[in-house]
Amino acid sequence: MRMSKLFSQTLRQAPAGAKIPSHILLERAGFIRQLAAGIYTAMPLAKRSLTKVENIMRAEINAIGGQEMAMPVIHPAEIWQETERWYQIGSEMGRFKDKNERDMVLAMTHEEVVADLTRNEIHSYRQLPILIYHIQTKWRDDPRPRAGLIRVREFTMKDSYSLDVDWEGLDGQYRNHYQAYFNIFHRCGIPVIAVRSDVGMMGGKMAHEYMYLTPNGEDTLLLCDKCKYAANRHVAIFEKDALPAEEPQSLEKVATPHCKTITELAEFLDIPEAKTAKAIFMVADIPEGETSIQKFVFAIVRGDMNLNEVKLTNALAAKELRPATEDEIVAIGAVPGYASPLGLPEENDYMPVVTVVDDLIPDSYNLVAGANDDGYHMLNVNFGRDYNADIITDITSARDGDACPECDGTLREVRGIEVGNIFKLGDRYSKAMGATFQDKDGRDKPVIMGSYGIGSGRLLASIAEEYNDEYGLIWPISVTPYHVYIVMISGGKDAENVEQVSAQLYQDLQAAGIEVLFDDRDDSPGVKFNDADLIGVPIRLTVGARSLKKSCIEMKRRDQDERNLIPMDEIITAVENEIAVMEAEIVEKVVEVPFEE
RNA sequence: CGGGGUGUAGCGCAGAUGGCAGCGCGCUGCGUUUGGGACGCAGAGGUCGGCGGUUCAAGUCCGCCCACCCCGACCA
Numbered sequence: 001m002r003m004s005k006l007f008s009q010t011l012r013q014a015p016a017g018a019k020i021p022s023h024i025l026l027e028r029a030g031f032i033r034q035l036a037a038g039i040y041t042a043m044p045l046a047k048r049s050l051t052k053v054e055n056i057m058r059a060e061i062n063a064i065g066g067q068e069m070a071m072p073v074i075h076p077a078e079i080w081q082e083t084e085r086w087y088q089i090g091s092e093m094g095r096f097k098d099k100n101e102r103d104m105v106l107a108m109t110h111e112e113v114v115a116d117l118t119r120n121e122i123h124s125y126r127q128l129p130i131l132i133y134h135i136q137t138k139w140r141d142d143p144r145p146r147a148g149l150i151r152v153r154e155f156t157m158k159d160s161y162s163l164d165v166d167w168e169g170l171d172g173q174y175r176n177h178y179q180a181y182f183n184i185f186h187r188c189g190i191p192v193i194a195v196r197s198d199v200g201m202m203g204g205k206m207a208h209e210y211m212y213l214t215p216n217g218e219d220t221l222l223l224c225d226k227c228k229y230a231a232n233r234h235v236a237i238f239e240k241d242a243l244p245a246e247e248p249q250s251l252e253k254v255a256t257p258h259c260k261t262i263t264e265l266a267e268f269l270d271i272p273e274a275k276t277a278k279a280i281f282m283v284a285d286i287p288e289g290e291t292s293i294q295k296f297v298f299a300i301v302r303g304d305m306n307l308n309e310v311k312l313t314n315a316l317a318a319k320e321l322r323p324a325t326e327d328e329i330v331a332i333g334a335v336p337g338y339a340s341p342l343g344l345p346e347e348n349d350y351m352p353v354v355t356v357v358d359d360l361i362p363d364s365y366n367l368v369a370g371a372n373d374d375g376y377h378m379l380n381v382n383f384g385r386d387y388n389a390d391i392i393t394d395i396t397s398a399r400d401g402d403a404c405p406e407c408d409g410t411l412r413e414v415r416g417i418e419v420g421n422i423f424k425l426g427d428r429y430s431k432a433m434g435a436t437f438q439d440k441d442g443r444d445k446p447v448i449m450g451s452y453g454i455g456s457g458r459l460l461a462s463i464a465e466e467y468n469d470e471y472g473l474i475w476p477i478s479v480t481p482y483h484v485y486i487v488m489i490s491g492g493k494d495a496e497n498v499e500q501v502s503a504q505l506y507q508d509l510q511a512a513g514i515e516v517l518f519d520d521r522d523d524s525p526g527v528k529f530n531d532a533d534l535i536g537v538p539i540r541l542t543v544g545a546r547s548l549k550k551s552c553i554e555m556k557r558r559d560q561d562e563r564n565l566i567p568m569d570e571i572i573t574a575v576e577n578e579i580a581v582m583e584a585e586i587v588e589k590v591v592e593v594p595f596e597e
Numbered sequence: 598c599g600g601g602g603u604g605u606a607g608c609g610c611a612g613a614u615g616g617c618a619g620c621g622c623g624c625u626g627c628g629u630u631u632g633g634g635a636c637g638c639a640g641a642g643g644u645c646g647g648c649g650g651u652u653c654a655a656g657u658c659c660g661c662c663c664a665c666c667c668c669g670a671c672c673a
Contacts, residue, residue, distance in 0.1 A: 011607090011609090013610095015609085016609070016610090017603090019666090034665090037664085092672070142671085142673095143672075146667080151672090197673085209673080309670085320671085321670095322670070423673095458673095492630085523631095524631055524632095526635080527635095528633085529633045544631090545632090546632065
């Protein structure tokens with residue numbers, strides 16, 4: 001490609017609002033352009049890299065038996081109604097009506113379509129196992145897209161779906177993906193770890209997320225360096241340190257003016273925060289058949305801990321969960337700032353109330369809790385004696401320094417970007433949609449499914465995030481838009497010769513199967529060197545009168561400082577060798593990763 | 598959805614108290630220059646986010662709306 005013809009320009013300044021390196025550099029280098037919030041165009045440079053990323057995914061998924069196909073982006077609502085997700089998923093789902101007023105869905109993922117195909121195509125155990133996949137557009141109307149390609153609303157995903165006769169079969173395909181995913185990320189040059197994750201809207205039994213660790217990530221992870229425990233904060237568990245058991249003391253009401261927060265309360269009473277009960281009020285939307293009902297949620301955790309909303313959502317099987325407003329708190333008969341389950345009216349006209357307590361609360365004695373009276377708290381509140389709950393389960397978030405649940409180590413908090421995930425779905429979708437097969441024993445059984453996704457744009461952004469410096473991007477050879485960038489130092493005394501040699505070099509490299517970006521523009525050398533650095537093509541060749549005098553061309557790697565003069569008749573071989581070296585460097589990174597449950 | 602912020606040329610931005618819409622980069626033409634974002638001269642480019650209002654006069658004041666960004670909530 002000639003730079004003079006490339007359909008994108010580099011920018012000296014990034015658009016205002018771009019904050020993280022991958023976003024700034026992908027915009028500046030002309031890889032992406034924004035159309036609307038969370039909606040981007042992949043310009044020709046990005047498209048070339050994306051194609052390479054996708055081809056790596058194809059190769060690895062084909063290698064574990066995947067068959068590529070293409071499923072539709074527009075789905076009739078019926079299949080989503082069959083699995084109930086039409087009702088369970090909120091505003092994140094894109095819905096519209098076609099000209100016949102028929103409800104339609106913009107694909108967020110393809111379990112329903114796969115289950116629909118499966119019930120029509122798969123009849124016998126003899127046809128299983130199957131692994132199918134496609135690389136296709138998804139729409140998820142995220143409430144807050146951000147950080148360039150890291151978090152978008154429209155994106156391309158490689159999603160594969162495994163179909164098996166039983167859980168053992170699923171385990172095998174799950175493990176195959178577990179390793180194939182590491183291979184994909186390593187071939188793209190980025191280090192990842194696999195962590196346990198929430199199954200979220202996918203449902204099912206087990207899920208792992210692949211996390212690229214970076215401070216610019218938006219997920220928080222907890223890792224144990226001692227035993228390899230690794231989990232997203234949404235689901236991370238930890239060894240809770242119960243305080244020593246005490247004899248329950250009698251309830252006592254005390255005045256605690258202006259103590260609306262746990263910190264103020266603990267300071268005022270001169271007690272540790274762990275001796276208090278923190279009440280958090282949420283409103284949950286809980287599906288019931290085709291509709292859903294709103295419930296007021298009274299969640300109680302020990303004062304020194306934080307509520308984990310994902311755990312609470314799962315405990316309630318809620319569709320949506322949001323903080324309650326002060327008006328709502330008052331409406332159920334509680335007093336904001338001094339609320340607790342004590343003395344709460346049994347009934348209220350506003351909303352049904354569900355009380356959920358953290359599983360540490362029954363082992364916590366003589367806590368201080370709100371008195372439901374403005375300016376007062378109760379001392380010596382004990383669960384079971386003074387109040388009860390509808391649900392007792394783990395609803396707190398693990399934090400840096402908490403004890404590992406699986407060994408005597410300590411958990412460490414890090415940030416990461418989720419670049420892929422794998423789910424054991426089981427029969428969630430096949431049962432709902434009647435995707436069954438006849439087994440050896442003649443019985444109809446639901447197909448056991450798994451689903452596995454990698455977003456190609458987010459992966460590309462993660463690579464850009466990992467490989468850059470103050471001058472620009474530094475593409476790994478496996479995903480670079482071009483292998484070679486030719487800087488033609490035209491003008492000057494020997495201009496004609498330089499131009500002729502450059503054009504010939506461009507042709508010869510291409511004839512050798514090397515992908516070349518040829519900077520043939522009538523610009524000063526500085527502009528070209530800077531654009532070469534910004535775009536980040538791994539090998540730079542400079543053709544100028546200076547080196548031509550020695551019948552040489554200068555070669556430089558983007559990730560190294562040395563510049564080498566290569567005789568002109570050896571340049572093709574030298575470039576081929578350098579590409580081979582770079583490819584070897586990447587392949588060295590592909591390692592076997594033992595499967596961690 | 599809550600809090601904060603920004604919308605003026607392709608990009609980055611300036612436009613006190615209302616009074617001819619500007620700067621830098623980029624772009625076009627001509628000339629000079631050519632190994633790390635060159636220089637001169639001459640140019641092109643604007644519904645000032647939208648609608649309504651106040652006013653002799655609105656980029657500027659008022660109201661409503663929209664879009665985008667950041668933090669949180671939420672999310673794969």
